[in-house]
Amino acid sequence: MTWSFTESAAAFRAAAAGHLAADPARNTAVLTLMDTAARLGWWEEADGRVTGVLAVSPPGVPAFGAVTEEAARALVLPGGEQPTEARGETAAVEAYAEATGRPWAPTVRMRLFRLGEPTPPDPAPAGRARLATGADVPLVAAWTREFAVAIGDEPAEDYAGFVGERISEGRLWLWEGPDGCPASMAAVSRTIEGQARVHLVYTPPAERGRGYAAGVTEAVSRAAAASGAAQVLLFTDLANPTSNALYQRLGYRPVTDHLGVTFTPVTR
Template sequence: MTDRSTWTFTAAAETFAAAAEGWLLRDPVRNTAALTVLRSLRSGQFSENPLMGWFTEGGSVEGAMIHTAPYPLLLAVPLAAIPSLVSELIALGRSLSGVNGPVEQAEAFARAWWEPERGRRSDRLYRLGTPVPPSVPGAARTAVAADMPRAVQWIREFEVEADVEVSADPTPVVAARINRNELVWWEDGGRPVALACVSTPIAGMSRVGPVYTPPEFRGRGYGSAVTYAVTRKALDEGAAEVLLFADLANPRSNSIYQALGYEPVADYARISFR
């Protein structure tokens, strides 16, 4: 790196967007997480002291990061920018529960951070190729405000099962997703049996997740059905790319997504410090 390599930080989403959104939009597939979090920040969804930063080299933006506590630090940066980012965050006294990003970047950050790694989750990013509809009884229904209690309960159950180590109340996020028509049920016999969310398109990109089927309804294809339903919804709303992350420790979900037409793009890691 040269002397002209710098990090700039802000708590203002619009300031960050003015500087870094254009760079993130160059690759909306690999920057899907940062772009969807940025949209939530711009809508005022997060309120716990957010921190956003962009890395400039030779006068142009070459990377970005977003931290919305209690969630892990989100990386979209080149490897060469990791040491300076770690130094800057330590100087700022920033407390991190973990780091999330492409495997190489996440591991490089964890090695340089002052707290030891306590655990990790390995994910694979998939993008939709040719969609393959499953044959499953039932039908999709977009969630409405009256569905809030059940939706919050199921999202909490998903977070516990997926080992999402955050203390945030999911209610505001669930409410926002219902308001944006992003949460869909799969119903069989008039009762909800699976749930999935999908982001409204950003630069032609939508991302599926979370997907959850309660234990008592598993083994009947409902997860496949609701995943395909939100995939079809994203395509119908204009998405050119439909993406999702899958836990590599769950081979069943990975096989399900591939059977629906999703193809691997890259591997990511969420590394916990506490």
């Protein structure tokens, strides 16, 4: 039983294809990271079955997909690399963190949801959903920066390329308020192994409380399903009961809980 690692997405797909396809929802983070990850890994049982996967994204943060606790406890990154963070399903991350023997603390607790029967928001918000266009890039890039700050991430200098890619591929939607001006946004990942994940759901503070986030999330979710995603997923922060309740009203149902941790330096 051992971990193997590669920098090649093609080699990773060849080794772990069966495991990835068996449960694309639980492997959603790895599936969406694998083409840009710095390193990819898979855990093989003694009989050759792959029962765990992970993606290490810059700056060296391992993200577990579906993985056994045994595999998580056995993880040692190549070169003895000591990550400062880790994330994935709660049981796996806790097993890994405890096995390192390093001090650690939880930073975020998430819940993965999967869309069941799509349910329109009731009452319906005023306005309408539309696909974002190239003309929306400056506004959406500014909102993306605000979103990053709001969730505690270090914002990038420029999000034009990030949002431009999603817009050009028809994966970013806006909600226009009654005045015809954009008031909320949501994006969806590319569909991989039949799963797509809604993300970047953001409403500027001045536009909140009007149901716009519900409207745009429902629109992007339906669009993802209509384009061929058998499973439409999203993550919520468990510390935000409002968003958790909202997504369940739209037809999303819990799959599994996730945990993010940071490792704290040992003081002497």
